[in-house]
Amino acid sequence: MPIFNSDRPGRREAPESSRPTPAAPEPDGVHVRLVQVEDLDRIIAIDTHVTGVEKTDYWYEVFHRYGARSPRQRFFFVAEVGGEIEGYVIGEVRDWEFGSPPCGWVFGITVRPETRLGGVGTALLKTICDAFRRTGVSKVRTLLARDNQLVLSFFRSQGMMAAPFIPLELDLA
Amino acid sequence: MKLQKSTCLALYSVLEAASNPDRQIAAAEIAEKYGVSPHHLAKVLRELGRAGIVESARGVGGGYRFSGNAKRLTLMDVIEIFEDISARSPEEEGEPATDVGSALGRVLSEIDEIARATFSSITIDTMLKLVDQARRPARPATSQPERAPA
Secondary structure, three states: OOOOOOOOOOOOOOOHHHOOOOOOOOOOOEEEEEOOHHHHHHHHHHHHHHHOOOOHHHHHHHHHHHOOOOOOOEEEEEEEEOOEEEEEEEEEEEOOHHHOOOEEEEEEEEEOHHHOOOOHHHHHHHHHHHHHHHOOOOOEEEOOOOOOHHHHHHHHHOOOOOOOOOOOOOOOO | OOOOHHHHHHHHHHHHHHOOOOOOEOHHHHHHHHOOOHHHHHHHHHHHHHOOOEEEEOOOOOEEEEOOOOOOOEHHHHHHHHOOOOOOOOOOOOOOOOHHHHHHHHHHHHHHHHHHHHHHHOEHHHHHHHHHHHHOOOOOOOOOOOOOOO
């Protein structure tokens, strides 16, 4: 995927207690932790492998906005298996957008194709949902293309259902 | 969106069989549970067998067993065996070849596309989780925390 909305200035930060702590090792050998700048090469390689487009500058910008020193309602985690990064998830809590009370948004989740079906995506989503919960929200949403059957099926398998919103667009040409 | 009777029977049968893949389930048992004609159900099960989604065993204790991959098989895969719910042109929808008919056809196509995307994104495994949730008593709704607008 990744899919990103624009940043919004003047955000109110969540209390210190909402800051995620690195997760404990998962039972199936997947370890999820906060991203570090040293991880970017591997993340860029995974994204390039999946999307076919290398976007180095974009990923450094994402790290700046969502990485380790970002505001406390933004989250960027990586999943390691055997010490190697195999996937990542990015999201944030957004307040009162689209007329919605504060809720968590997952903007991007990717798992290296060779590692899929091993619980990496599940561990990443669980970690970011836990982080959202700690900020006090009780809902998580995402948005993706309706022909993206693979990722749609993944989110469905995690219990996500259609939200009470309809995305609309207009050609401006 | 209303699915044809055969399609519904197929979905019931697949979900019943997949909920207990080690067990052979008799067609009569499904027919009785859903109050449907055993004859009609037998035809549906034969179609599912031809598609490799269930396999049958004859004789005493015979019945049908789920033989698909529940984590890969989607509702759409089952539906497509019995009916075509793909988005159609206004003419195919039976809309008259007029501006109004064309515009209405676009709206109906949009609905069809969303329905297809939904059916294509839900696997049998995910459906079984939803069935399990439906069995459990509903929890009281939690209210959103009070927070000031940013």
